[in-house]
Amino acid sequence: MRWRGRRESSNVEDRRGQSSGGLSRGGLKLPIGRGGGKPSLIMLVVIGGVLWMLGVSPSTIISMLMGGGGSIVPQTQSQQQTTPQQSAANDEMASFVKVVLAETEDVWGTIFQQAGQKYPEPNLVLFSNRVSSACGAASSATGPFYCPGDKKVYIDLGFYRELKTKFEAPGDFAQAYVVAHEVGHHIQNITGVLPKFNQMRRSMSKLEANQMSIRVELQADCYAGVWAHFTNQKGLLERGDLEEALNAATQIGDDALQKRTQGYVVPDSFNHGTSVQRKRWFTRGFESGKVSSCDTFQVANP
Template structure:
């Protein structure tokens, strides 16, 4: 990805080196976890109607506000991916400073893309903030350790990431490359888009009356939509001429490596489909490609299809 020399976002809080308490519960995250699941008919109807109106050019904020009754509070549920290494703490190396610059540039690029999409719909895009931390951090979703991986907290509308995760993305999850790293951020920003348009608040409301299996199935649809939104961002990034040879393959490989089935095979040697909550490798790759190929957020309707 051609990122050097481009604008860096000001919406970044650097809390590396600061200490917090242990572990946490919290937002919506990229790697595997327990959590969310399949839409019930009422939610499916809402999403179908919203997508149709979106394609007709109606303001998406008004669509979701009317159909879902506004935002509402979120009861966050955070999950963890097992880690084998400890994120570095204390001092910062030149490599970590360069990586933080990279993250700021990618965040700035998501601001530009989603800002333009929202402006076209007649709305202002409320930009999220991104928090860099090491070892552990406190968010509105509770205390989180590096073991939780990158996550988005709807309560404070912030993306959290320990840059040590990128080392594991490359080595443990076999997903190297700077565009794989960019995909991580774009996915979490996708959750922010879901939050401000009412998808996450509605999911939280529905989840309270669901069984664990139902919640897991809806969670998959939520996560796949965030993957699709990441693909939408990648589409416009490519139009700017920022993609290099192999970048798209890096993102697709990352989506593949962190599928529920791939992660379960890697960590326990077998898969339990009933416990999936982020989507299989094939599903994640498919929906990222849908967003990338179309460049349209309205195509990211993971809720109305029978088999996402």
């Protein structure tokens, strides 16, 4: 991707190197049902036990239950520490992320303007190891995620090393796809998709919620493709960039991740979409360049 020398977004908070405490009562929202009220100690213990058995980060589940778009990939188990040798590379990567965010601002700003609306730009938070958000606390293992509570995208740049090594998805446009996907969740939030999903899931079974979550994630992939369409029109894509994004979408499909981590797949547990689905919807957005082509909720089999 031809990104050097282009505008960097000013909507970036650099919290790298800052320590973040545990879950704060002010920022944490637990699933307590429609009646509201404070969660009981028993509920906390039950939730904690279930999450532990599932091997999933509590912050990730909490974020999803409160209506978040979640991370671009399911919970990862490893957490990498930044070494002094990686500092320079991280600074360059931070500049790259700022440029990509700026490009999403330009594209979505234009799309919203054409629809007679103003695009409320999201903030992006760079963090290391741990971070606090309006959706609760998260660690690097959560992966990049979007929090609808504060309308911010959160990224630990160490994830990009995992994307290259662990997920076998190298390339700067694979990294750009990650940012564009999370911004896609922001689009869903401000257009009402995420709030509606959060409301509907309260009466859904786990299987139904997973199936609806897949549609949410695939739409974010399609929105990333729409952004890539207009980025390509600007002449910013280089040979191999599209393949990098498609490979990333393939490598982080639910089936690919489950095969890699446990050797078999459990389709009923999918909540992001298969490799084929994620490639298909990114490609659909890329080829059409139309937001209207990304309605994953109106097709029988997304």
